[in-house]
Amino acid sequence: MPWCDECSRFLTPNSMGEGGECPGCGRVLAGGGGSGVDGEAVDEPHVPWHFKLLVLATIVYLAYRAVQGVVWLAGRI
Numbered sequence: 001m002p003w004c005d006e007c008s009r010f011l012t013p014n015s016m017g018e019g020g021e022c023p024g025c026g027r028v029l030a031g032g033g034g035s036g037v038d039g040e041a042v043d044e045p046h047v048p049w050h051f052k053l054l055v056l057a058t059i060v061y062l063a064y065r066a067v068q069g070v071v072w073l074a075g076r077i
């Protein structure tokens with residue numbers, strides 16, 4: 001998230017101007033305006049594909065273990 005030294009506050013990409021400048025003092029900050037100048041703070045909601053794969057694998061594994069548990073319970077009754 002970009003930081004403005006002049007105004008001493010954090011700025012979201014949406015609160016900055018078209019060129020990535022601070023609305024308070026007009027100073028141009030790196031990575032602003034959603035244009036991907038810096039790349040670091042702009043695409044923060046981006047989730048890497050291997051994280052999605054990990055979550056999917058965890059769900060599949062837990063579902064498999066749940067089925068196993070039900071089968072185990074049914075065998076004991």
Ligand SMILES: [Zn+2]
Binds near residue numbers: 024025027
């Ligand atoms: Zn400012």
